Amino acid sequence: MAARPATIDYNDSPVARRSAASMSRAFGDQVRTVQFRTGAAQDLGNSVRSLKPRDTTLPLWLRQLIVLQRGSSMAVLVMGGLTLLAYSWTVHSQRSWSQAYAHLSHLRRNEPQLTRANEVLKEHLAQQAELANSGLIEPTPGHMLYLEPAELRPSRPVPPPEVPAAIDAPLGY
Amino acid sequence: MLLDVLLNNFIVNMARPLPPTVSQRRRPPQPARRSQQSPAKSQQSRRRRWSALLDTRQVRLILACAVLLTGLTGLGLRLIKLQLLEGKELATIANSQQTLDLPSFVPRRPVVDSAGAVLAVDESAYILYVHPSMVGKPLDEVSVLLAEALNQPEAEILKKLRSADTGVEIIDGISENTARRVRKLYLDGIDLIEHPQRFYPQNDLFGAIVGYVNGEGQGQAGLELSQEDQLARPGQETRVRRMGDGGIIPTDLPAGFLHQDDLKLELTLDRRIQRATRVALDRQLANFGAQRGTAMVMDAKDGSLLSLVVSPTYDPNRFYDADVELFRNWAVTDLYEPGSTFKPINVAIALESGALKPSDFIYDAGQLVISEHIVQNHDYSYTGGRGAISIPHILQVSSNIGMVGIVRKLAPSSYHGWLEKLGLGKTITTDLPSAPASQLKTLEEFKTSPIEPATASFGQGLSLTPLQLAQLHASLANGGKIVSPHVVKGLVDSNGNYKWTPERPEPRRVFSEETAQTVVEMMETVVTQGSGRTAAIPGYRIGGKTGTAQKAENGIYVAGARITSFVGILPVNDPRYVVIAVVDEPRGENAYGSTVAAPVVKEITQSLVSTLGIQPSQPVAFDPEGNPVALDLEGNPVTAEVDQSGGVWGD
Incomplete structure (x- = not known):
């Protein structure tokens, strides 16, 4: 229940009391101690007193607490978000690691299979080639051409670079 | 304790006045209206309410x-049951479900040839077990x-x-593909037990x-036996934890797991x-x-073998069907008398020791009697002595008497020392297993019995692999x-870097380059x-x-059995x-080193020079039939006809 801050200067004048009562009726419990200084009261000869507004600033400790609260709320929010991110990352990374590992295992299983198939095929071809009616012959030097590596061509003489014609002109113009 | 606090808290909350909205609704009437009722009546109704x-x-x-107490009691009882009564069993079951022993098998390293062709590789094989009582389907189906x-x-x-x-074993050694087909049947009560199986793609070639x-x-x-340390991969069983879906939790994995x-x-x-x-x-x-x-091809530069074949041999994929005798590589393990193929070595010894000059002439009488033993040339019966x-x-003529003459130029002890220096009587250093020590007569025998160095001169009386x-x-x-x-080059990774190479003894000089080239x-x-x-x-x-030598078994020459090389x-x-x-033991009258073994070497050499691209060192001409003929430096054709006129016994 935050009471509206108001100046309080208790005065016994009937006008003031009446107006206070009407205020009380109008606002109920919310207005408890509100008094107005009326023009009539001035006439009673009381000296004029300057009104000091009540110190509206909150105490330092409270402000510090509020700042702390806001700060911590923000921190909680951020940390909550980070936690969610971290959690989802761990779940995701674990899942993707598992998938990658399954893939690796699969590849490791397939590797010898492929090696085997490749070598079996080569062996089969070699055996086919060994058969008498395969139409293939064993390589002998008589069927080979040996080429002597040609000697390096002599380097062609490169014409000397043309000397730029001397310009008979002053350096600065 | 925690439960107590929670319970108290809950009861306190329940006993608290109801929230303001409710209390306002049920709030007693305003004083203004209350004044219209009698005080006694209003009090009564309020109490009742x-x-x-x-x-x-x-x-x-x-x-x-x-409700709470019942729930809590139930939970407590369940907790007691789970923790105290069934705790150990459940922990065991959970452990077995959450942990997995990996890898179930570590494959041996493959063996490849110098060009990278795979000679041996590990693959997975499976044994299929079926538990018929658990299949849940008719067995014929x-x-x-x-x-x-x-x-x-x-x-x-x-x-x-x-x-x-x-536990009915249906079949052993099924392949990965077949195992996959069986898995795809999604049958209950089936066990596929994986085990490594070595596969040799070239069957019996290596x-x-x-x-x-x-x-x-x-x-x-x-x-596979001698390089066990290099072929067996270091790998111990790794225990990993896994998730509900069977995936491995990638924490706490040992280094190098992947x-x-x-x-x-x-x-x-x-x-x-x-x-x-x-x-x-x-x-x-x-x-x-x-x-x-x-038959074998060796690169003399470092002793590496390009090929090594023994025949008959066996298929390592079906080693269980093979004759146990075939597991021995007799080119490495069996000693034989080299015969005339040893003669060039003796010539090199004589030249190197200085007792012989390349231009020397030796008197070949065709036949000699040494300590009551008759030694003669293989062709003595029809050629007789050749003179100097x-x-x-x-x-060229593989003269035994000529060789005896050469070796006689050396002292028996010096000759024996040379043979020992060459490694005779010792085991050769090689990475192929089970090499025996070669045999050489003792120095004493060489000194006392002149027939020993004489027979050694033409490659008999000593044996090697x-x-x-x-x-x-x-x-x-x-x-x-x-x-x-050697045949092992080293352990190579996929980038071609050698991670391990075998340590081999430094080449040991026995002859000068000049002597070797002269021979x-x-x-x-x-x-x-x-x-x-x-x-x-x-x-x-x-x-x-x-080389054609009589075959000796247990120190006695076997009649008619030859070993040609x-x-x-x-x-x-x-x-x-x-x-x-x-x-070994070719049949037929015409079975000599020149007719049996030399054509084999010729054929191998032809493949060798074509495969490795070795250039011819002499010009080649073609005869009228289109066959290549080598020309010597004077331009005369060098003939390579098989001499069928007569074999060369003991050549």
């Missing part, structure tokens, strides 16, 4: 307490499905399924060298040359009905150094003019030496390769 309210609250409270997936007769499977209730692996994954012969090394054991062998060697050897073994044979002949001539003979000839081909014959050039005359003409290839300078060295102008063929 309050008591009713109180009653409801109490009931709610009691109900809530009861299951057997039809399995028969289709396994490509096996259905009746047999059904018979097996009906033999027992659980069997004698690579060896085989038994059912427990241990090498039993060949390189990074299985990609090392392969690389050999110096070449598949193409190996195949050519096998083809050439097998053909000749069939032609002469020989008992067995071996040159050293190359001795090699075909591999050691290749090593000795390599020392002629590489300029006089004894190298270690090789003398051997060339054997191929151009002598008994080795059957190994000549037009255009190539090849040195060679034939031929050693070739090429190219003579820059010797590098040694090709050896040894054929």
Whole structure:
């Protein structure tokens, strides 16, 4: 229940009391101690007193607490978000690691299979080639051409670079 | 404690006045209106209302307490049951579900040849077990499905399924693909047990060298046995935790879990040359009905073997069907008397020791009597004595008496010392397993009995393995150094970097380069003019030496049984390769080193020069029929005709 801050200067004048009562009726419990200084009261000869507004600033400790609260709320929010991110990352990374590992295992299983198939095929071809009616012959030097590596061509003489014609002109113009 | 606090909190909350909205609704009437009623009546109604309210609250409270207490008691009882009564069993079950032992098997490293062709690789094989009581389908239906997936007769499977209730082994050694088909059937009560299986794609081509692996994954012969440390991958079972869906939780994994090394054991062998060697050897073994044979090509520079074939051999994929005798690579393990193929070594010894000069002539009487033993040339019966002949001539005609004359120029102890220096009587250093010590008579025997150095001069009375003979000839081909014959190059990764290379003894110099080259050039005359003409290839300078020896078993010569061999060295102008063929017990009258083994070497050499692209060292001309003919430096054709006129016994 935050009471509206108001100046309080208790005065016994009937006008003031009446107006206070009407205020009380109008606002109920919310207005408890509100008094107005009326023009009539001035006439009673009381000296004029300057009104000091009540110190509206909150105490330092409270402000510090509020700042702390806001700060911590923000921190909680951020940390909550980070936690969610971290959690989802761990779940995701674990899942993707598992998938990658399954893939690796699969590849490791397939590797010898492929090696085997490749070598079996080569062996089969070699055996086919060994058969008498395969139409293939064993390589002998008589069927080979040996080429002597040609000697390096002599380097062609490169014409000397043309000397730029001397310009008979002053350096600065 | 926590529960107490929670419970109290809850009861306190329940007993608190109801929220303001409710209280406002039920608030007693405003004083203005209240004044119209009698005070007594209003008080009574208020009390009644309050008591009713109180009653409801109490009931709610009691109900809530009861529900909570029941719940809590239930939870507590369940907790007691789970934790205290069934705790251990459940923990065991959970543990078995959450942990997984990986990897279930670590494959052995593959073996590859020098060009990277795979010679041995591990693959997964499966044993299929079926528990018929758990299948939940009629057995005949299951057997039809399995028969289709396994490509096996259905009746047999059904018979097996009906033999027992659980743990029926249907089939062993099924492949990954078949196992996948079985898995896709989604049958209950099926177990596929994975185990590694070694596969040798070339079947029997490398069997004698690579060896085989038994059912427990241990090498039993060949390189699989001798290189066990390099082939077996270090790998221990790793226990990992896994998630509900079976995926592995990638925390707490040991270092290097994912990074299985990609090392392969690389050999110096070449598949193409190996195949050519096998083809050439097998053909000749069939032609002469020989008992067995071996042929090899060695790079004399470092002793690496390009091919090594023994025949007959076995298929390591089906090692269990093979004769146990075949597991032995006899080119490495069996000693034999080299006969005349040893003569060039003796010439090199005599030249190196200074007792002989290349230009010397030796008197060949054709026959000698040494300590009551008659020693004669193989052709003495029809040629007789030859008189004084040159050293190359001795090699060309393979004169035993000439060799005795050469060796006699050395003191027996010096000669014996030379043979020992060459490694005779010792075991050669090689990475092929089970090499024995070669045999050499003792120094005492050499000194006291003159027949010993005499027979050793033509390669008898001492025995060595075909591999050691290749090593000795390599020392002629590489300029006089004894190298270690080997087939293992090292462990290589997929980028071609060697992570491990075997330590081999440094080449040991025994002959000077000059001596070695002189002997090789003398051997060339054997191929151009002598008994080795059957190994000549037009255009190539090849040195060679034939050998035909009586076969000795347990120190006694077996009548009629010969062992023929031929050693070739090429190219003579820059010797590098040694090709050896040894054929054991060829049949027929015409079975000599020159007719049986030399053509094998010729064929292997032809493949070798074509495969490696070795240039011819002489010009080649073509005869009218289009066949290539080598020309010597004067332009005369060098003939390479097989001399069918008469065999060369003991050559």
